[in-house]
Structure formats: structure tokens, C-alpha cells
Amino acid sequence: MNPNQLADQAHALATQADALAAKLHALGTAAAPAAAAVNPFVFLLAIFLMACFVGYYVVWNVTPALHSPLMAVTNGISSVIIVGAMLATGLATSHWAMAFGFIAVTLASVNIFGGFLVTQRMLAMFKKKEK
Amino acid sequence: MNPNQLADQAHALATQADALAAKLHALGTAAAPAAAAVNPFVFLLAIFLMACFVGYYVVWNVTPALHSPLMAVTNGISSVIIVGAMLATGLATSHWAMAFGFIAVTLASVNIFGGFLVTQRMLAMFKKKEK
Amino acid sequence: MSASLTSLLYLIAAVLFILALRGLSHPETSRRGNLMGMSGMAVAVLATLVHAGMHASGYLLIVLGIAIGGSVGAVVARRIAMTALPQLVAAFHSLVGLAAVFVAAAALNAPQAFGIGTPGHLYVESLIEMSIGLAIGAITFSGSIIAFAKLQGIMKGNPITFMGQHKLNATLGAALAVLVILFVATGAQAIFWIIALLAIALGFLLIIPIGGADMPVVVSMLNSYSGWAACGIGFTIQNLALIITGALVGASGAILSYVMCKGMNRSIINVLLGGFGTDSGGAAAAAATGDRHVKHGNAEDAGFIMKNASKVIVVPGYGMAVAQAQHALREMADTLKQDGVEVKYAIHPVAGRMPGHMNVLLAEANVPYDEVFELEEINNEFSTADVVYVIGANDVTNPAAKTDPKSPIYGMPILEVDKAKTVLFVKRSMASGYAGVENELFFRPNTMMLFGDAKKMTEEIVQSLDH
Amino acid sequence: MSASLTSLLYLIAAVLFILALRGLSHPETSRRGNLMGMSGMAVAVLATLVHAGMHASGYLLIVLGIAIGGSVGAVVARRIAMTALPQLVAAFHSLVGLAAVFVAAAALNAPQAFGIGTPGHLYVESLIEMSIGLAIGAITFSGSIIAFAKLQGIMKGNPITFMGQHKLNATLGAALAVLVILFVATGAQAIFWIIALLAIALGFLLIIPIGGADMPVVVSMLNSYSGWAACGIGFTIQNLALIITGALVGASGAILSYVMCKGMNRSIINVLLGGFGTDSGGAAAAAATGDRHVKHGNAEDAGFIMKNASKVIVVPGYGMAVAQAQHALREMADTLKQDGVEVKYAIHPVAGRMPGHMNVLLAEANVPYDEVFELEEINNEFSTADVVYVIGANDVTNPAAKTDPKSPIYGMPILEVDKAKTVLFVKRSMASGYAGVENELFFRPNTMMLFGDAKKMTEEIVQSLDH
Numbered sequence A, B: 001m002n003p004n005q006l007a008d009q010a011h012a013l014a015t016q017a018d019a020l021a022a023k024l025h026a027l028g029t030a031a032a033p034a035a036a037a038v039n040p041f042v043f044l045l046a047i048f049l050m051a052c053f054v055g056y057y058v059v060w061n062v063t064p065a066l067h068s069p070l071m072a073v074t075n076g077i078s079s080v081i082i083v084g085a086m087l088a089t090g091l092a093t094s095h096w097a098m099a100f101g102f103i104a105v106t107l108a109s110v111n112i113f114g115g116f117l118v119t120q121r122m123l124a125m126f127k128k129k130e131k
Numbered sequence C, D: 001m002s003a004s005l006t007s008l009l010y011l012i013a014a015v016l017f018i019l020a021l022r023g024l025s026h027p028e029t030s031r032r033g034n035l036m037g038m039s040g041m042a043v044a045v046l047a048t049l050v051h052a053g054m055h056a057s058g059y060l061l062i063v064l065g066i067a068i069g070g071s072v073g074a075v076v077a078r079r080i081a082m083t084a085l086p087q088l089v090a091a092f093h094s095l096v097g098l099a100a101v102f103v104a105a106a107a108l109n110a111p112q113a114f115g116i117g118t119p120g121h122l123y124v125e126s127l128i129e130m131s132i133g134l135a136i137g138a139i140t141f142s143g144s145i146i147a148f149a150k151l152q153g154i155m156k157g158n159p160i161t162f163m164g165q166h167k168l169n170a171t172l173g174a175a176l177a178v179l180v181i182l183f184v185a186t187g188a189q190a191i192f193w194i195i196a197l198l199a200i201a202l203g204f205l206l207i208i209p210i211g212g213a214d215m216p217v218v219v220s221m222l223n224s225y226s227g228w229a230a231c232g233i234g235f236t237i238q239n240l241a242l243i244i245t246g247a248l249v250g251a252s253g254a255i256l257s258y259v260m261c262k263g264m265n266r267s268i269i270n271v272l273l274g275g276f277g278t279d280s281g282g283a284a285a286a287a288a289t290g291d292r293h294v295k296h297g298n299a300e301d302a303g304f305i306m307k308n309a310s311k312v313i314v315v316p317g318y319g320m321a322v323a324q325a326q327h328a329l330r331e332m333a334d335t336l337k338q339d340g341v342e343v344k345y346a347i348h349p350v351a352g353r354m355p356g357h358m359n360v361l362l363a364e365a366n367v368p369y370d371e372v373f374e375l376e377e378i379n380n381e382f383s384t385a386d387v388v389y390v391i392g393a394n395d396v397t398n399p400a401a402k403t404d405p406k407s408p409i410y411g412m413p414i415l416e417v418d419k420a421k422t423v424l425f426v427k428r429s430m431a432s433g434y435a436g437v438e439n440e441l442f443f444r445p446n447t448m449m450l451f452g453d454a455k456k457m458t459e460e461i462v463q464s465l466d467h
């Protein structure tokens, strides 16, 4: 291999790497036009704030007669934390993380089944006058 | 320069480029941990959906006596589109874009001042019984 | 300032807008609500002003635009008569629609300003969102202009219909859809403007077949559209304030349209297909009185009856707005109250020609809002009233809504004024109201018709009371 | 599946949860609401199951966990008595709190799974969010355990107070804050677990000074906490479903606490500072009857009076729950209705020991919900009732709330049962209720006391009615 060839090859390699870098950068921005510059935390915060308003209104509209089922059903839905537990169990390679995840999956499952089924039992009792 | 030196240099260049690519990638993710992989559109959609719920509830809670001021005030706040117009006017280098932006700024300003001031005039009239 | 910080400020602005609408849930908090709205707008504008990279000529144009637009807006807001509110709102919507079109055009020409690509090479996602904002904005613009013209009387209120109208609209709509797809594929300027023109034409064509009297529903629907247009632009330029605000405005317009349609017991489809109602109630076919007996009265009679009553309920309607009789009405109520008569006001949800129309007019005449009651609050009280003074209202009292399944207003909730001992009807003739339905009440033995202009008649009653 | 698609599914799950709560606005839509909640959970779980990169042993553990947890939950839900609901809810909260702690621990050990850094090198942002989720979760866990123990009777209901309690709590709180800062700076495992232990201790200490009877407010407040903990974790792992759901649950708990405090006319601070009320009403100081006259009666008398009434309003309270008298009560109402007597139920917002407590029990006994009315709906009707049958309720009828500004319940809205012709009070003694306030009504001439267990007394009345 002569020096010139080598130099050419090196140059080609460098340009390739450069192109790769550019592509990677583009990848980051293409998926996310203007927002790429915005920290996703801001978006999550916006979602959180809006959800607080929604929660406020939606819960105030729950009829007082159903406040007990409300407590039970929120129990059920707050167990959506199982999502985090499942990801930890299924994706982690650390045994500790998997163990913690497994415990959390089990605890949340108690709540999911317990919460929704108790609610169902309660709601099944609310009946209108038979005519 | 001997071939070996050249090859070395080329190699160094390549590793450098590689590092650069990695750094760029890290830059994209550091600011935005897990969410980096998620298209911001999903977040914006979530915000939009939550805002629809908020809008539904907040407007239903407006007392019918104030439905006319409601129409006027929504007029005012919908002119927040001025933000887009201002960005176009101030950031664009294209003359067309600046002209379009300017027109939009002017139109939206009519609405902002008109909407809020008319609302103020209306609301100022709503008075309680003097005792 | 960093993009994140700017976004945060936009979020704060959006929350202030939510609090503004929340304030309108009660007259007491409503003024604070409006202030919140103003602060929200101030935050949004200031956040944009300090955006990194703004150039001097841009600042100049922005300040100029705000100065021109702001002064026009302020002058209009100060001068406008409260009775012209419906057309004012329509005019304002057309401006929002047009602004959306121009922001879309600016974004297409300077995509770098919004980080959505380079000229001619915009992200597909952005092009989709942009064309939605553009099309809805353009329809809002032209539709609102027609609504304004019909309400202002520049254009006749009659529904304008012609052969193949629906087909034409459908064709235009399909063409629009095709063009949007082409635009997303190419991002071409020319297609952008063709879409704009086509959408403007469609906006005209959609609204002309709708009668002038249905314009309030249309205005509210266009309000909703202007919100969705703002959302479209908001997604394009990824702006939190625009997305959230657009959803709020969209919801507001949709809900008000719903409230009106429900109050009239019609479907929104029925309204949009057009052809119902002409300019104003008065023009509708005068009812054939036949040989049925109608009890007339004059101001003296009315004054005498009310003076001797212990409770009077006032039911205002569109005629009060036409005659601008609200001040005379307040005077009459004051005089009656001095004589120890209890006076209350009953407002039907669709009395007048705009939601909350009567409330604003009564408020303008300094009627305290705690004397003004909504249908559900007061409907049971009519049986305890000695006199109901119906001033320029008609449809909202028509018992046909309860009794006649064939009537176009059947199912609409009504104010049950006939439960009172005496009903006084102030109107100019036996003509029917907006819905064009004869009102059975005019012929009841406990009804007395007071023919004449609402303002004049009320002033005469005040005089007779003063004697 | 791409991360965006997964996120979209989480968003759909969150919207389903919103619709679930929305369904609870009416009994008719409530069952559909609960189904929506279940579907939302199914969507969230399925979306996670098909997440890219899940390994086989993970799947195994997940299925195992769901199987174990699910069957325990299902069995408990099926077996539990409706009267044990408050403690069940408390127990469930403690599980959510503990789950949050373990998810935080897992995220700390396997940050790559959530894309929040590498072990030992987590993003600062994520560490902040994680420690918030951890601390709130741990407090929720131990606080709920105490609430459960007090409600279940495992632990005495008395407020446990000691010298320097508030100081100790403040010190612990400060220590927690310092540790959180240290944790964010270092990301050390050890500090993580110290925070967990400290927060658990704080949870215990915060709840033990609160009396057993105040536990419902505490349970609801902990419900709110469990929501905020979920939010903290949601921000850490950037999960839409968790963030939105956390906010919903947080709002729900906060609002229910507010409703209860308002219904009792106490501030949340007053409740949390503790020391008010002991285990149950019955234990509170028995009122000194003095020489004031009290009219006694027996089941026969009560049956006779009610048989001859045309309208009876039933006011249930905590005593009905204690005695499990709801079935007997329904039977009594049925018998009366057969005799042509109109029967209605009036529910005070804080009757019983949990919001909506009475409604669930009455529903359990097949009382149709359209016969059950809330305070505002029925308070005007007591004057038209011949008999009010107060069964195990006390405070919610006490006129001292209106007349005696020095009474601890002053300002609390009450059911105005004394407006009825005759008031029948079913309780075991002259003892006061939860608030420990003597009830003036017992001494009124139109009141008749029926001393005895609510269930027994009601059954006896049914027998006497059958004769």
C-alpha cells in the first residue's frame, strides 16, 4: 500500500465518520422539529398541569353517593405504577433490579385486581327502582 | 510523511470523528433521558387531549349569564396566535415571511385589544344589588 | 433565553388562560378572570419578544403591527354598541382565521424560524399540521365575514340557495383534500395559496345558505373552528400556548353551539343545512288572527295592573334588544319597587340572538345580576307571580313547545309565563317570532297585548306609574 | 414497538382512566366507567408487555407476580365485607406506596431500562424526581399501615402523643431534605435506603397522633399522596400514563379530604395536628341527662306512629353501619310502602365514617338509589314529613351546629330533622356521637328515643308492623 493510497483511505474514513455524525445529529432533530431544543421535561410538566386541572374537574363531578367507589377505583388506577415495575423486571439485567421489579409487580397486581373488583362489587349494588 | 504516520493520523482522525458522533448522540439524550426516543408529537398530542378535557369542563362551568363575555374573551385569547406571527416577523430573513408575519401581528393585535377590552366593558356592567 | 424556558413561559400563559375562563363561572370573579387572560397574553408576548435571535427590523415591524392593530382594536372595543356584539365577535373571528393563514404562510417561507426544516424542505409532519391550520383558518375567515355581513345587515339575511349547492360544496371539499395531499408531498408555495383560496371559497359557500337568524350558532361554530385552526398552527410551530388555547377556544365554541341548539331543540346539522328563519322575527309571516278574541290594553292599563301587583316577573326577549328598551325597563322596575312591588327577571337560555344576550343588556342598564334568574331557577315561581311583563319575547314563552308535537319548536324548554295571574305582552303586532310559529298565549283570557315599540311602551308605563 | 407508539398507548390508557372517573358522575354510567378503568389498565399492561427488549426471565417473573398479586387481590375483593371498606382502601394505599418505593429502587439499579443513565451515573433530573417519588411513596406506605391498623382495631384508636412530638417530626423532615440533596449529588444506594427508612418512620410518626375516628380523612389524604408518588415515578421514567393517572388520583384524594373536612366544618390542619375524637362515637363521654325529660318508646310505639304517617324520611348514620342494620331497614321501608307510606332516605355528606359510606350500605341492601337523597336535595322536605327515623345517626342532626357558636361542630351543615312532626331516634344510649357533643334534640317534645341496637330495634318494628 502506498502512502497516497493510505492517505486517501484515511480521508475517506474521516469523511465517512463526519457524515455519520451529521446523520446522527439529523436523526435527533428530524424526529423532533422545533421541540428538539425544548427539554421534554417542559412537555411532561405541561401534561402534568393539564392533568391536574382535569383531575380537579372530573373528580368534582363525581356524585357524592359514589364517593366510596371513587376511593376504590382510584386505588385500582393508581396501580398503573405496575408499568414501571414491569419494565424494571423485563429489561433490567441487574438481579437486584429484577427482584425489586418483581415485588412491585406483585404489590401493584394486588391493587389492580382488588381495586377494580371491589368497585365492581359496590357498583353492582347501585340499582334504580324497578317499575 | 511516512505511510505509517499517515495511517496513524488517519486512524486518530477516524476515532476523533467517532467520538464526536458519540458525543452528539449523548447530547441529544442527555437533555432528554428516556423521552429522547419518543417523538415530541406524542407529548404535544397528550397536552392537546388534556387541554380538550380542561376546555370542556372549564367552559361548562361558565355561568350562562356570562356566555356573551365568554365569546368575547375567547376571541381575545385565541389571538395568542400572535406568538407565531411575532416569531416569523422577528426571526425570518425572507421578506415575504416578514411581511406575512407583520400582517398577522397586526390582525391578531386588533383581536387582543378588541377582545379583552370589550369583555372588560361588558363585565364592568355586571353589578350586584347595592345594599 | 433557552427554548425550554420560553416553552415554560408559554405554559404559564396557557394556565393563565384556563384561569381566565374559570373566572367566568361567576360574575364576582369574572373581572379577575379577564385580567388573568390579559396577563396570560402579556406573558406570551413578552416571552416571544425576548426570544433569542430576533433582529431589529423584526422588532420594528412587531411594534408597528401591535401599535396599529392595538389601536384599531381598542377604538372598536370602546365605540361599539352592546347590541352590535354578535357581529363584532364574528368580525374578530374572521381576523383570527386570517392571522392563522398568514402565520402558516410565514412558516412556509421561513421554516428555520420555527425549526421545522429549510425553505422547500419542511418536515412532512409540519406540512400536514400546517395545511390543517391553513384550511380551517381560511374557512373561518370567509365564513365569519358572511356571518358578519348578515348580522350587520350589509347582506340580506335570507338563505341563499341554488341548484346543486351541496354537490358543489362536496366537490370543493374533495378538491381541497386532494390539494392538501399534494401540498404535503411537494411543499409547493403555489399549492399552498390555491388551498387558501379554495378554502375561502368554501367558507363563503357553506355559510350563505344559512339564514341570518341562525347566524349566532354559526358564529359560535366558527369560534370553535378558529380554536382548532390555532391548534393546527400550534402543532406546526410546536407551541404550548397555542395548542392549549386552541383546545380551550375550540371547546368553548362547540359547547356554546350545543347550548344554543339544545335551547332551540334543533340539531346542529339542521342549522348548518340552512334555510331556516329569515332576517328577524318581525319579518316572519304574520299570524292569521281569525276571529279569535285578543285582549288589547294600553300603558295606563298595564301601569294600573302592575301597581296593584305584589310580584312582577319580567321576561325580556329579542324585541327588547331591537328597541333598546333595557334602560326604560330598569326605570319601570325601580318605580315599581318603590311602590313595594317585588320585581324579578327571567332569562331563557336562547332569549335574544346570542347566548347571554339579555344578561349583558340588563347589566348595561344597571340591573343587579342577583335579580336576574335563569329558566330552571325561576320556572316554578311563575305560579306565584301576579304579573309577567313579557317585553319583546315570543318563542321562549310559546306553549306549543310543550303541547304541539308538530311545531318546529316542540321540545324546546319554555318559560311558563301562563301560570301567572296576568301576562302582559309588549310587541308591535301579532307577528310571530324567530321560529315563525303562532303563539297561542296571545289569545288566552289572562293575557293582555300591549302593541307598540318596547321602549316607547315601557316609557309610557313609567309615566303612568308616576301619576 | 417504537417508543412513540408505546407512549401513544400509555396516553390512550390515561384517557380511559379519565373516562372511568367521568363515568362515576352518575350511578347509571358508573359500571361502564369501571370497565373503562379496567380497559385502561389492560392497555397499559399490554403496551408494556410488547416493549422491545424484554427478556424471557423477565416475562416469567412478571406473569408470576401478576398471578400471585392478582389472585390475592381478587380473593380479598370478593371476601371483604362492605363495612370493612375503609381499612381495605387504607391497606391498598400502603401497597401502592410500597410499590412506588420498589420501582424507584429498581430504576436506581437498572437506569438503562428506563433510559435515565447508567448505574451510578443517573441524570440529576431523574434523581430529583426519583427521590420525590421515593419519599412520598414511603410515607404513604407506613402512614397507610397505621391508618389500616387503627381502622381494623389491631391498634387502639386513641391518639398517641408524647413530649416533643412535633419537634421530632420537624427534625426528621429536615434530615430527609438534607438526605435527598445528598442523594441527588451522589446517587448512592445507601442514601437511597436511608431516605426510605426515614420516610417510613416519618409516616408512622405523622399518623399515630391522629385519632381513629379521623382516619377517613387521613386515608383520603394518603390516597392523594399515593397519586403524587406515582407522578414522581412517572416523571422519573417519563411515562405518560403514570403522570396523568398520578394527577387524577392526587386530585381525587385531595378533593375527598376537602369534602370531609368541609362536611365536619374542620380544617385539614386541625385534623392532621391530631388529638380529636377517639375510636368510635359510642366511647365518647356519655351526656349527663340531668333532670331533663326524655321520651322513651319501644318498637310497638314506633311501628304504630309510622304506620299512621303518610311520609317517613330515614336518616342513617354510623350506628347503622355498626349494627349492619341496612337489610332490616330496607325490609321496614318495604312494609311501610305496602301500607301506602312514602319513604325516602336522607344522606348527610359525612354520615358514617367514609364519604358515600351510607350510600354503599343502602345499595347493598337493594335500596334503589333514586329513593336516596343528598342533604341539599331533601333538607327542605323535613317540614312536610310526618316521621323522621334516625337510625344510628347523631352529629349530623345536631342543631348545636347552627345555634351554638362554641360547639366544635358549629358551622357544619345539618339535616334539619326537627322540622318534622315526630323524630324517632334509634341508638343504644344517650351517649354522644363522633364529635362528643350532646344532642339537644333528644330532649325535644316531638322526639322519641328508641334505645337498643339499630338492627334489633328495626327488626322488632318490622314485626310489630306485620301484626
Ligand SMILES: NC(=O)c1ccc[n+]([C@@H]2O[C@H](COP(=O)([O-])OP(=O)(O)OC[C@H]3O[C@@H](n4cnc5c(N)ncnc54)[C@H](OP(=O)(O)O)[C@@H]3O)[C@@H](O)[C@H]2O)c1
Residues within 6 Å of the ligand: C213, C214, C216, C217, C260, C263, C264, C281, C282, C283, C316, C317, C318, C319, C320, C322, C323, C349, C350, C351, C352, C353, C354, C355, C356, C357, C391, C392, C393, C394, C395, C396, C397, C426, C427, C428, C429, C430, C431, C432, C433, C434, C435, C452, C453, C454, C455
Ligand atoms: N339567544 C340565542 O343564542 C339564539 C340563537 C339563535 C336563535 N335564537 C332564537 O331566537 C328566538 C329568541 O326568542 P325571543 O322570545 O327572545 O325572540 P322572538 O321569539 O324572536 O320574538 C321577538 C319578538 O320581539 C318583537 N319585537 C321585535 N322588535 C320589537 C320592538 N322594537 N318592540 C317590541 N317588540 C319587538 C317581535 O314581535 P313584533 O314583530 O310583533 O314586534 C317578536 O315577536 C328563539 O326562537 C331562539 O331559538 C336564539
Ligand SMILES: NC(=O)c1ccc[n+]([C@@H]2O[C@H](COP(=O)([O-])OP(=O)(O)OC[C@H]3O[C@@H](n4cnc5c(N)ncnc54)[C@H](OP(=O)(O)O)[C@@H]3O)[C@@H](O)[C@H]2O)c1
Residues within 6 Å of the ligand: D213, D214, D216, D217, D260, D263, D264, D281, D282, D283, D316, D317, D318, D319, D320, D322, D323, D349, D350, D351, D352, D353, D354, D355, D356, D357, D391, D392, D393, D394, D395, D396, D397, D426, D427, D428, D429, D430, D431, D432, D433, D434, D435, D452, D453, D454, D455
Ligand atoms: N363520613 C365521613 O366521611 C366522615 C369522616 C370523618 C369523620 N366523620 C364524622 O362522623 C360523624 C358521622 O355522624 P353520624 O351521625 O353518622 O354518626 P355519629 O354522630 O358518630 O353517631 C353515631 C351514633 O350511632 C350510635 N350507634 C353506634 N352503634 C350503634 C348500634 N349498634 N345500634 C344503634 N346505634 C348505634 C351511637 O350512639 P350509641 O352509642 O348511644 O348507640 C352514636 O351516637 C360526624 O361527626 C362526622 O364528622 C365522618
